[in-house]
Amino acid sequence: MAATEPSQSEIWARSDQYHNSFLLKPDPILDAAQEHTKARGVRYDISVSAAQGKFLQLQLLAIKAKRVLEVGSLGGYSAIWMARALPEDGELVALEVEKLHAEVIEENVRNAGLSSKVTVILGRAHESMKAMPASEPFDLVFIDADKPNNTNYFIEAKRLVRKGGIIIVDNVGRGGRLADENNSDAMLDGVRELLRHIKDDTDVEATTIHTVGEKGFDGFVYAIRK
Template sequence: MADDTTRSGTGGYSSLAIRDYIESLYSPPANDLTDAVGELERTDMPRIQISPTDGSILRLLLQMIRAKRVVEFGTLSGYSGLWMLRALGVDGHLWTCEYSSRHAEVARGVFERAGYGSQVTILEGDGRESLKKLEAHAPFDAVFIDADKSGYPLYARWAFDHLRPGGLIVADNTYLFGYLAGRAPDRNLDQRSIEAMQEFHVFLTSHCVAACLPTPDGLSVGIKPGNGF
């Protein structure tokens, strides 16, 4: 079930000391990442960014496929974006979709201060409405899904159609805060989101070579087959 550890990224470690040790080596502090987290506090935005360990996994996955062109759904303050930009190199580009104009504005500042201003395009508004604009830049090397949970199947289908063979679909929170296989709690999460997340998993596993990494809230990864992949 969902608990504080799914959001804070503390689940999955046998102790907090081990988590801190691992993060100190695999996800060491850096000014730009600290800035992105600091902005969440300063502007009273929700602290719902990926964990430092998720960030190092994301960077590694993108580097392994030599990704240069990546789409993200769910920018927040740019924390996950910074991790991905680390893998893309100076000739890479990130297109990131964000519903909230306030979040987009904060993220723009974070990317600028980190020196990535010219390598990032933030598309404001509902991610569904940005799909047509994004298609002009396809094919992509990877799509990272971390926005509205009911949109996951739609984003995944769109990603599959606009990735190169060997490209990756990566999605966070695919345990749906612990509710993937259960009934919706009487809160912000409705039954439709559970059905949508299950539809996402069925799509990913039936179209891609896929795995769901057992991070605190599940990080699903699928590779689009074709051209030897």
């Protein structure tokens, strides 16, 4: 019997795993965080991939970041990646609307020995962001929350990030479906609205980087505040 050809998604996942076998070291703490998140009933499988977590960490190290804002932190997996890049007096502020998620973030961060660097704020992210003063700017804002609110989050992120700071908006590739305007749902429309907003926003320079891997075909917007 002829072997079944792997699907495109299987090829992407294998490629991720191959590269990770060289570039990412085994990490029991991160593995335990994912297992704990799953055990507590939170959808751990929609967090960033390990390679994406490492990318965020490298970005913070490259700009010598001290303050980070994460909009939507799920179970804290990406928060651990990023908090590890911060100096001892650094701070990551994680915004979460779900009480269970916020509890799991704090548990995972504590188990990772990073509680002194991570502050979790429970509530609607847009309202939490609007209440924050621009006088204490962040070096990077990572947006990974409900897609219909992408533009609202981006506008506040731009107010809260320092000049030269970075804004990353995750999950904007959407399997390549955005280009078909006849294909419409709340997720797609939220990304399209964000792209239209950025097009006319003279305060930022931005691009979309598409990605493939264990998370399928997706991508992120990478913007720098001028």
